[in-house]
Amino acid sequence: xxxxxxxxGKTDHKQLQQLIDEYTKRLGFYVSFNFIVIPDIKNVKxxxxxxxxxxxxxxxxxxTATSDTLVLLDENGKTYSSVGFSEFLQKKMNSGLKxxxxxxxxxxxxxxxxxKRANGKISLSSMTFSHQMVRLFFIEQLYRGFTILRxxxxxxx
Numbered sequence: 301x302x303x304x305x306x307x308x309g310k311t312d313h314k315q316l317q318q319l320i321d322e323y324t325k326r327l328g329f330y331v332s333f334n335f336i337v338i339p340d341i342k343n344v345k346x347x348x349x350x351x352x353x354x355x356x357x358x359x360x361x362x363x364t365a366t367s368d369t370l371v372l373l374d375e376n377g378k379t380y381s382s383v384g385f386s387e388f389l390q391k392k393m394n395s396g397l398k399x400x401x402x403x404x405x406x407x408x409x410x411x412x413x414x415x416k417r418a419n420g421k422i423s424l425s426s427m428t429f430s431h432q433m434v435r436l437f438f439i440e441q442l443y444r445g446f447t448i449l450r451x452x453x454x455x456x457x
Contacts, residue, residue, distance in 0.1 A: 301331065301332075301392060301393045301397050301398065301399070301400060302331070302332040302333075302334065302398065302399045302400070303331055303332070303333050303334070303399075303400050303401075303402070303442065304333075304334045304335075304336060304368075304399060304400070304401045304402070305333075305334070305335045305336070305401075305402045305403075305404070305435070305438065305439065305442075306336050306338060306360055306363055306364075306401060306402070306403045306404070307335070307336070307337055307338065307403075307404040307431065307435055308337075308338050308340065308341075308356050308359075308360075308404065308405060308406040308431070309337070309338070309339070309340045309406065309431065310337050310339070310340070311337075311432045311435065312432070313432060316432055316433065316435075316436055319436050319440075320335070320435055320436050320439055323436070323439040323440050323442075323443050324439055326443050327439060327442055327443045327446065330443070330446035330447075330450070331442075331446060333442070335435075335439070336363060338356070338359045338360065338363065339359075341355045341356060341359070341406075349408045350411075352406060352408060353405075353406065353408050353409065353410060353411040353414075354411045354413070356405065356406045356410075356411065357410060357411030357413045357414045358413075360403055360405075360410075360414055361413065361414070361417065364401055364417075365399065367398065367399070368398075368399045368400075368401045369392070369397055369399070369400050369401065369419045369420075370401050370403065370414075370417055370418050370419050370420075371400065371401065371402050371403070371418065371419060371420045371421065371422055372402075372403050372405065372410055372414065372415070372418045372420070372421045372422070373402060373403065373404050373405075373421075373422055373423070373424060373434060373438060374405075374409070374410065374421040374422070374423060375409075375423055375426070375428070376421060376423065377420070377421030377422040377423040378420070378421065378422055378423065379422075379423050379424075379425070379426075380422065382441060382444050382445065382448065382455060383448055383455075383457070385422075385441055385444075385445050386444070386445035386446070386448035386449050388445075389442075389445045389446070389449065390449055402422075402438065403418075404431055404434055404435060404438070405431075406431075407431065424437055424438060424441070
């Protein structure tokens with residue numbers, strides 16, 4: 301199985317990017333992982349929230365295949381413990397899934413087209429985090445999930 305993380309906009313914080321790079325490297329020992337940053341939409345000042353979400357949604361759809369399983373990182377999604385998330389990953393791997401795509405949307409969330417296309421939603425927390433921090437938290441949780449599945453000592457139970 302291949303895992304892809306799509307995110308709108310680049311990370312401006314060097315320290316966050318260094319940690320994202322570190323966990324992306326670690327994750328590569330367990331699974332084929334690709335982190336794709338979709339450039340910010342140009343001239344957003346001239347767009348309404350709905351138009352911006354639609355433009356971002358179009359960019360997300362350009363980067364996904366109809367055969368991909370698309371999971372949105374969304375405040376209204378299902379919450380998991382780290383162990384529960386590792387079990388979610390194991391079920392996806394056992395199902396023979398080829399490409400599991402997680403998406404971090406823009407500042408206003410997702411367009412209706414993306415919600416309709418999605419195969420699921422996951423919430424990292426009921427708290428709100430910056431989109432840049434969510435990248436790090438999510439990639440670390442992917443890494444943690446795979447260490448749990450391998451019974452490695454990274455996660456303490």
